[in-house]
Amino acid sequence: MVATEVPLSFAIAISAFIAVFFFSWIQFRNHLNSMDTRLNTENLTPADYTLMLTGVPTNNLTEAEFRTDFEAQVGAALRSRTSVPVRVAKVVFTYDLTPFTEKVEQLRKLRKEKAAIDQYRSAYRRMVEKSGENASNTSLDSILPESCIDPRFRNNL
Secondary structure: OOOOOOOHHHHHHHHHHHHHHHHHHHHHHHHHHHHHHHHHHHOOOHHHOOOOOOOOOOOOOOHHHHHHHHHHHHHHHHOOOOOOOOOOOOOOOOOOOHHHHHHHHHHHHHHHHHHHHHHHHHHHHHHHHHOOOOOOHHHHHOOOHHHHOOOOOHHHO
16 A cells, blocks of 8 residues: 655645634634623622522521521621621522431332332242142232342342
8 A cells, every 4th residue: 555645735724724723713712701701790690699508597587587687697797898788688498308308218218128029929929820829819918028038138228
């Protein structure tokens, strides 16, 4: 196989195209960044002045009580730094979902355990029917759930 040389003019044209593309791309990215910065400074959104506080004890306060307490405490702390008054527009309390997530996890484990029991019972039914006997529901119901799950795998449920 004979190697052919690339003409010098072709190599220069390809290099020039790559350089123009690269610099155009940089210019385009700079334009997008400047437009993003300009739009961010011109438009005021709730994200510009929203606070998310975690671990705040509410002590069964209403939103109005929390608002006045927060304005008083934070306003007093910021008076030395700024003359702008602190004003709370809206207070939104979130819910503690820990008990719910614990119940969901418990339900997931129970469903896994039930699936293992159902799988064991169907295997038992096939085994009994293969031997020529009749697998009645009463004999299947007499199978204890503990006997369906191999003790080695019980911790994985």
